[in-house]
Amino acid sequence: NAGVMQNPRHLVRRRGQEARLRCSPMKGHSHVYWYRQLPEEGLKFMVYLQKENIIDESGMPKERFSAEFPKEGPSILRIQQVVRGDSAAYFCASTITGNTGELFFGEGSRLTVL
Amino acid sequence: QQQVKQSPQSLIVQKGGISIINCAYENTAFDYFPWYQQFPGKGPALLIAIRPDVSEKKEGRFTISFNKSAKQFSLHIMDSQPGDSATYFCAARNTNAGKSTFGDGTTLTVKP
Numbered sequence: 001n002a003g004v005m006q007n008p009r010h011l012v013r014r015r016g017q018e019a020r021l022r023c024s025p026m027k028g029h030s031h032v033y034w035y036r037q038l039p040e041e042g043l044k045f046m047v048y049l050q051k052e053n054i055i056d057e058s059g060m061p062k063e064r065f066s067a068e069f070p071k072e073g074p075s076i077l078r079i080q081q082v083v084r085g086d087s088a089a090y091f092c093a094s095t096i097t098g099n100t101g102e103l104f105f106g107e108g109s110r111l112t113v114l
Numbered sequence: 115q116q117q118v119k120q121s122p123q124s125l126i127v128q129k130g131g132i133s134i135i136n137c138a139y140e141n142t143a144f145d146y147f148p149w150y151q152q153f154p155g156k157g158p159a160l161l162i163a164i165r166p167d168v169s170e171k172k173e174g175r176f177t178i179s180f181n182k183s184a185k186q187f188s189l190h191i192m193d194s195q196p197g198d199s200a201t202y203f204c205a206a207r208n209t210n211a212g213k214s215t216f217g218d219g220t221t222l223t224v225k226p
Contacts, residue, residue, distance in 0.1 A: 042218035056213055091157055105157035
């Protein structure tokens with residue numbers, strides 16, 4: 001499967017715990033985007049990364065959320081001290097370059113905070 | 115400030131009918147306008163896209179109409195089928211800036 005791979009697909013955390021979501025882009029893609037989708041809502045941009053660089057984090061909450069895309073390995077979206085409002089589907093997308101049009105999405109990671 | 119406004123929020127169409135979903139944008143720097151289709155439990159997948167140098171693009175039963183002066187674009191699904199029942203998102207992107215901005219989605223139900 002050469003598509004965008006996200007794991008875990010489902011994650012349950014209690015309030016105050018940490019959530020780590022991983023995304024492996026399509027082969028040959030070096031640009032990764034994270035989006036959040038709340039129930040019955042659209043996709044909200046969070047962060048855009050290239051290898052070892054954060055290009056645009058204008059959609060990331062200022063506290064508790066961080067993202068990285070290391071030289072080796074998957075991109076990680078980290079949510080510290082989760083709250084119920086963090087419950088959502090988190091989608092990762094990748095592109096070959098930053099100025100190509102199509103985003104290739106993964107199947108998402110669904111976070112539930114108890 | 116919502117940069118891409120999508121309507122309607124939900125749409126019910128009879129099999130064989132035409133489904134029309136509309137979007138409006140504000141940022142004139144956008145230069146790529148895709149539509150994504152999402153089935154429950156899945157990630158969005160590109161359906162069809164258009165650039166502002168053309169006014170219409172057709173792929174099979176799916177057509178995008180684009181009005182640059184009005185800053186509007188729409189998706190038309192001809193001969194709608196029950197298998198088209200999904201959530202549809204319009205998006206707009208400034209390919210020099212990277213990120214895509216999405217509309218809030220339209221849930222389409224095609225009744226047999």
